[in-house]
Amino acid sequence: ASLTAYADNMLDKDYIVREIWSDCWNGKGDDGLIFPEASYKHHILTEWVNDNYGDDNYDWSKVGQLNYNFKDYYDELTGDWNFNDDRDGNWTIITDETTYHFNLQNGKWLMSDDNGNVIDSFMPFSTLTEDTAEENRNSVITDDGKCTAHRVGENLKIEEDTTVGVSEEATKPTSAEKSSNGLIYEIGGIILAGIAVLAEFLIKKKRG
Structure with a gap:
């Protein structure tokens, strides 16, 4: 009903x-x-x-x-x-x-x-x-x-394991980064050597 x-x-x-x-x-x-x-x-x-x-x-x-x-x-x-x-x-x-x-x-x-x-x-x-x-x-x-x-x-x-793994890999430089860093250090060394030679030349010239 x-x-x-x-x-x-x-x-x-x-x-x-x-x-x-x-x-x-x-x-x-x-x-x-x-x-x-x-x-x-x-x-x-x-x-x-x-x-x-x-x-x-x-x-x-x-x-x-x-x-x-x-x-x-x-x-x-x-x-x-x-x-x-x-x-x-x-x-x-x-x-x-x-x-x-x-x-x-x-x-x-x-x-x-x-x-x-x-x-x-x-x-x-x-x-x-x-x-x-x-x-x-x-x-x-x-x-x-x-x-x-x-x-x-x-x-x-x-x-947690995934995060740690990613973090560790992220901090490791790649081969390209290593090559780039080496080139920078090499150029820097050449520039410093050039500055030292120029400074020595100017000092000798001033004395003379």
Whole structure:
């Protein structure tokens, strides 16, 4: 009944998901077939929209308000969760009761607890683009649990080594510079010798 009453003004479900997701995820690249984070969080959002679409408790004609509604739900759902990324392809959710693990099997991500019980499953969802594919390898994922997942540029050691290498090379004179410097010193020596001879000649002339 609620769905019928609001049908004329309700936004499309896919549009709602896209708009909330773009604000929530912030454009970080995540390969859905390797890392489960984006897939699971997109799954949470999609399930929330599907389960509540048309409910009188929400205004389905205003995506901005729905964005706030979903974030309230997400914060309450994940408030006691600790998202953990070991930077080696393993992403887990640690709670007081258990640790949830994710494994890709038969084209689906399976979410299991410490006892091996599968408590949820969902399809891979990739946010990886060509621009972020290489960047992904030398970056750290930080997650504050507030429906955000920002990527922070990292790999300081690589940057430091690169900077040192460039600096050392930059300080080494090239063969052309060496030749140029040698020529300058040679010309300078000739000029000084000429000045000394001229000075000696003038002194002798003055004495004579």
